[in-house]
Amino acid sequence: MEELVKDLEARKRAIRERDGEKRVSSQHKKGKLTAWERIERLLDRDSFSEINPFVTTRVTDFGMDKKRMPGDAVITGYGRINGRKVYLFSQDFTTLGGSLGEMHAQKIARIQDLAMANGCPLIQMNDSGGARIQEGILSLNGYGAIFKRNSLASGVIPQLSLILGPSAGGAVYASGLSDFVFMVRGISRMYITGPDVIKRVAGEEIGHEELGGADVHAQVSGVAHFAHETEDECFKAVRRLLSYLPQNAYEVPPYREPDRGLASDEALDKVIPLDPEESYDVHEVIEAVFDAGSFMEIHEEYAMNVVVGLARLNGHVVGIVANQPEFMAGVLDINASDKIARFVRFCDCFNIPLVNLIDTPGYLPGSTQEFDGIIRHGAKILYAYSEATVPKIVLIMRKAYGGAYIALCSRDMAYDRVLAYPTADIAVMGAEGAVAIIFRKEIAAAQDPEKRLEELKRQYLEKFGGPYLSASYGLVDQVIAPAETRRELFRALDSILEKQESRPEKKHGNIPL
Ligand code: HXC
Numbered sequence: 294m295e296e297l298v299k300d301l302e303a304r305k306r307a308i309r310e311r312d313g314e315k316r317v318s319s320q321h322k323k324g325k326l327t328a329w330e331r332i333e334r335l336l337d338r339d340s341f342s343e344i345n346p347f348v349t350t351r352v353t354d355f356g357m358d359k360k361r362m363p364g365d366a367v368i369t370g371y372g373r374i375n376g377r378k379v380y381l382f383s384q385d386f387t388t389l390g391g392s393l394g395e396m397h398a399q400k401i402a403r404i405q406d407l408a409m410a411n412g413c414p415l416i417q418m419n420d421s422g423g424a425r426i427q428e429g430i431l432s433l434n435g436y437g438a439i440f441k442r443n444s445l446a447s448g449v450i451p452q453l454s455l456i457l458g459p460s461a462g463g464a465v466y467a468s469g470l471s472d473f474v475f476m477v478r479g480i481s482r483m484y485i486t487g488p489d490v491i492k493r494v495a496g497e498e499i500g501h502e503e504l505g506g507a508d509v510h511a512q513v514s515g516v517a518h519f520a521h522e523t524e525d526e527c528f529k530a531v532r533r534l535l536s537y538l539p540q541n542a543y544e545v546p547p548y549r550e551p552d553r554g555l556a557s558d559e560a561l562d563k564v565i566p567l568d569p570e571e572s573y574d575v576h577e578v579i580e581a582v583f584d585a586g587s588f589m590e591i592h593e594e595y596a597m598n599v600v601v602g603l604a605r606l607n608g609h610v611v612g613i614v615a616n617q618p619e620f621m622a623g624v625l626d627i628n629a630s631d632k633i634a635r636f637v638r639f640c641d642c643f644n645i646p647l648v649n650l651i652d653t654p655g656y657l658p659g660s661t662q663e664f665d666g667i668i669r670h671g672a673k674i675l676y677a678y679s680e681a682t683v684p685k686i687v688l689i690m691r692k693a694y695g696g697a698y699i700a701l702c703s704r705d706m707a708y709d710r711v712l713a714y715p716t717a718d719i720a721v722m723g724a725e726g727a728v729a730i731i732f733r734k735e736i737a738a739a740q741d742p743e744k745r746l747e748e749l750k751r752q753y754l755e756k757f758g759g760p761y762l763s764a765s766y767g768l769v770d771q772v773i774a775p776a777e778t779r780r781e782l783f784r785a786l787d788s789i790l791e792k793q794e795s796r797p798e799k800k801h802g803n804i805p806l
Contacts, residue, residue, distance in 0.1 A: 678707040
């Protein structure tokens with residue numbers, strides 16, 4: 294037995310040291326950590342247990358017999374983050390460029406199955422040239438197995454993707470299918486075809502960074518939810534994000550004892566300007582209302598006219614959707630619609646109640662938005678909230694006009710509790726536009742059209758301005774002073790935290806995509 298154990302240990306050592314110094318230093322020279330280093334830094338100390346380390350490719354063509362390596366360019370296994378179990382894989386770029394062949398795919402699929410069967414989050418660490426060219430159809434079919442599992446796991450377990458090098462070709466879609474994508478500036482690249490192919494096929498010259506770097510995906514395409522400066526910063530963010538999430542869709546998010554009470558905060562009375570044209574940063578409201586330092590923003594640099602993220606309200610995890618008056622006056626456009634709908638659906642999957650902080654003039658008018666399908670994209674918000682059965686609370690802080698009122702505030706469409714500040718302004722549209730439409734003839738015929746317009750605007754505002762008409766219809770449940778926001782939001786949440794709602798039985802809905 295002694296000999297056999299020695300042999301086993303030697304084999305394991307060989308796997309652990311398989312990269313060799315040259316390969317490790319080539320990875321470090323590119324500013325990247327190795328697959329093993331990543332696992333060690335992400336997980337709780339000594340918690341990793343590898344699964345299937347001896348697996349290797351079965352293909353021998355194109356000189357593959359000389360490139361066969363135990364592990365087949367991916368390390369798979371399970372470990373713990375903040376004491377909670379996760380399953381993960383980490384692709385090894387130093388072996389065949391982390392490319393995905395038949396057995397590499399099988400290893401990942403097995404980890405996906407284990408994550409599902411055990412109800413644990415899946416973490417995908419990508420550093421790969423995509424489908425392994427030498428393995429042809431076996432590689433492509435391998436991706437099929439992975440994507441199917443990503444899709445079936447969606448809404449059952451959280452799936453997080455870290456792009457830590459190239460993620461080319463098929464490699465992008467396991468991330469595209471996951472709940473959150475993390476990227477690191479300078480090393481992450483995500484594209485279905487790289488610059489060389491684009492030059493050959495389309496004659497277009499474009500660098501790797503401009504095509505698929507962290508900034509592109511965090512700011513322009515919206516594919517990435519987080520962009521970090523270093524891999525360590527990225528791992529810290531992953532660990533933090535998981536601290537808000539349940540292990541799976543059948544659990545509730547972890548409660549954490551709050552470090553502040555529910556006392557009034559008079560400073561909040563001064564945050565919302567009375568002048569409807571004046572803007573402010575909605576982060577000020579968020580920071581003042583939710584548990585200290587608990588807000589983790591998602592998609593921070595994308596569609597900044599809306600702010601979404603996770604926070605704690607008196608210890609309970611909530612998802613926040615807030616219009617940002619400081620950016621494009623907080624309008625809803627195509628990208629904001631996608632950002633909101635995706636976030637709402639994530640929260641609903643994982644039993645995270647939603648809190649909307651509303652101050653928006655509505656959907657963005659314009660031919661570009663119409664041509665690009667604002668109807669289709671805007672509909673996603675309506676669908677996502679209507680479908681969501683988690684507790685949903687609205688606070689109307691100032692403007693709530695038209696379609697944005699329906700989508701984000703309307704009681705009968707979706708919301709369990711609607712609160713409003715005395716500054717709330719709820720109407721089909723702003724006074725100026727409304728009066729210009731309904732009194733067009735009267736204004737044109739007036740001796741002094743401008744004076745008449747002002748008079749009619751005043752009358753309109755007397756009728757519709759403020760929250761009290763809506764409250765008299767029962768469509769606003771309570772009017773609150775800004776200073777009391779934390780306490781009132783918590784009480785609203787507390788009163789509906791255990792709410793049960795059902796939806797009609799069906800195969801699945803057909804969200805407008
Ligand atoms: C096999 C691959 C490979 C691949 C890289 N390698 N990609 N081997 N299949 N797909 C190997 C290289 O031959 C090299 O091997 C090693 O990995 C490192 O690659 P380099 O090119 O030297 O590294 P670097 O300069 O950092 O460039 C990395 C890269 C580039 C940007 C990823 O290798 C590249 O463009 N690869 C092809 C990407 C691609 O087009 N993938 C799509 C596949 S099709 P040696 O032995 O020399 O160290 C696909 C199907 C789905 O995925 C499509 C859905 C849209």
